[in-house]
Amino acid sequence: MVLLQTLIILWFLTVVFRHQFSNSGTTQSFQSADWLTTTADDIIYVSDTRTATVTKLDSRLNLIQTYTSPLLRHPRGISAVSEDQLIVCNHINHSVVLQRPRTGEMSTLLREQNGVQYPYALSYSSKDRKMYVARYKTDSDCVYEMK
Numbered sequence: 255m256v257l258l259q260t261l262i263i264l265w266f267l268t269v270v271f272r273h274q275f276s277n278s279g280t281t282q283s284f285q286s287a288d289w290l291t292t293t294a295d296d297i298i299y300v301s302d303t304r305t306a307t308v309t310k311l312d313s314r315l316n317l318i319q320t321y322t323s324p325l326l327r328h329p330r331g332i333s334a335v336s337e338d339q340l341i342v343c344n345h346i347n348h349s350v351v352l353q354r355p356r357t358g359e360m361s362t363l364l365r366e367q368n369g370v371q372y373p374y375a376l377s378y379s380s381k382d383r384k385m386y387v388a389r390y391k392t393d394s395d396c397v398y399e400m401k
Contacts, residue, residue: 284309289343289375293334299355301329301342308332308342310355323360325351331375331388341385343373350376350387 285304292298296313306326310318328346335341340353341363348366350373353359364370364387372390379386 288330289332291332291334291340293337295337297337299332299334299340301332303328303330303345308340308353319355321353321355321358321360323351323358325349325360325362331373331377333376333378333385335378335380341376341378343376343387345372345374345390348372350385 284300284302286302287300288303290298290300297318298311298313298315300309300311301307302309306322306329308321308326308329310321312318325347326342326344328344329342329351330345331343333341335352338354338356340355342351342353344351344362348371349362350364350370351360352363364373370387370389373387374390375388377386378384
């Protein structure tokens with residue numbers, strides 16, 4: 255059920271943004287909005303694999319900021335760790351990136367040497383301080399303890 259709701263929201267964001275931006279005379283839109291996450295202060299972050307960006311929206315879907323970095327080549331899964339920390343699957347680079355939206359800084363948390371290959375989706379548990387990473391077309395997922 256949650257997966258269906260997420261897919262409907264992503265489809266809605268793609269359609270609404272294409273309409274909104276095409277009516278405003280610009281061509282910016284989501285080309286492939288794959289994942290989204292929200293924070294406690296009602297901010298929405300969306301990863302777009304085709305544009306290699308993470309976009310920050312308010313609760314009314316107003317564009318706040320778009321982030322890009324050489325570290326983001328094919329962002330997929332995204333999860334809010336705190337209000338100023340996101341973790342993002344970097345599918346093509348076989349890595350998981352930590353993003354700090356306030357400063358725009360990004361750094362690599364996990365690489366292929368840590369067992370990350372084609373990370374596709376992830377989730378962070380603040381209670382257990384663990385990150386769960388699902389990998390594309392594999393039978394096994396990875397669990398990492400965060401310090």
